[in-house]
Amino acid sequence: MISELRTFSAAARLGSFAAAAERVGLTQSAVSAQIRRLEQELGHALFERTGRSVTLSAAGHLSLGHAENILALFDKMRDPAADIVVHGRLRVGAISTTHTTILAPAVASLRVNYPALTLHIVPGVSMGLMDRLDAGELDAVIIVRPPFGLMPHLGWHPLVRQHFVLVVPAHLPPDDWRQIIISQPFIRYDRRSFGGRTVDRFLQAQGIVPNTAIETEEVHAILQMVASDMGVAIVPYILAVRAMPNIRVVPLGEHTILREIGVLTMLSWTSPALDALIAHLVQACPGDELPSDARAGEQAP
Incomplete structure (x- = not known):
């Protein structure tokens, strides 16, 4: 009966079976048939029919509020999360x-x-x-x-997932990434952090022993140090890498490490x-x- 109740509500609000048919996507004859079925179930007339227009009967006025309450409850049943108040x-x-x-x-x-x-x-x-x-x-x-x-x-x-990249001062001449890490002061991502451990394992797997000058867990500070020409670093590629002036990203060859x-x-x-x-x-x-x-x-x- 949900379909019939929706059609009843539309006809009552629009004052016309033809307009209700357009609203609910049915033919006018199908709307008339639904209203008749609903009236038979309820045992009373819902509309007074005068030519092409329809007006609610006294019983129809009382029924409309109940019908729309039922429709609202049905819609909530279709989306249980709608009743959850997040606080x-x-x-x-x-x-x-x-x-x-x-x-x-x-x-x-x-x-x-x-x-x-x-x-x-x-x-x-x-x-x-x-x-x-x-x-x-x-x-x-x-x-x-x-x-x-x-x-x-x-x-x-x-x-x-975020890639790690080698960041260097923008003025540093192009060179192989391994040679850059070996020859430049290395600003290390703190090995106590999970990201720092990832970098450390990568360097060990490559047989690279960097010249560690500074070690810190703060990635934004590392980027600022690189931009200030204090060394090079391997860091996750985050928004700050793109936004920081005076630094350049150097590819790690065929190796890409992730977190x-x-x-x-x-x-x-x-x-x-x-x-x-x-x-x-x-x-x-x-x-x-x-x-x-x-x-x-x-x-x-």
Whole structure:
């Protein structure tokens, strides 16, 4: 009877079976037949018919409100999530390189859709954020996928893969990437971080021992140091690499190393708010934007 109720509502609002037929996509005779069936089921006339126009009967006026309430409830049954009110407070940890490119746009759209939801953003490195999640201090963490297997009580939600690139001062003469790393001061991505460990494993596999001058976990600081002619570095290709002046990307030959960014959660706890956050993070993730001159192959570390 849902179809009949929709047709009844359209005819009542439009005052014409012909107009209702156009609205619901039926012929006028099919509309008339649906109204007759509904009147037979209810046991009373819904319309007073006068020529080509129709007006609601007294019983029709009473029935229209009930019909539209039934239709509204049916539509909610088709989309159970529509009744869920996303509210409360989420404690979210995030590594610094995700703040501007992933987290900020996701939170902006999340707040538009769910203004009753508040977030507490906690910066940190992947390992430290994992520990805080495990201790119950955070509800979710946006981190680099660990180079080891996850404990069974943790859930991983992948967001994006990011390539690592060699960045050098813009004025540095072109040379083989290996020779650049060996001959220039090397600004190392901190080996305590998962990304730094990825770089370290790559260098070891290539038999390269760089002349490490500085080691830090802050990628934006590394880029600024390279731009200031303090050395060269291997870093993930994030928005700041494209935006930073006075640096240049050098391809790593046939070798491309990757890291995966994702959301880590506790499998024992979920909520509509957490589900909404993850959905908005997925939507906010940029695609693979590695410059064409740095695409020389793809080899997972």
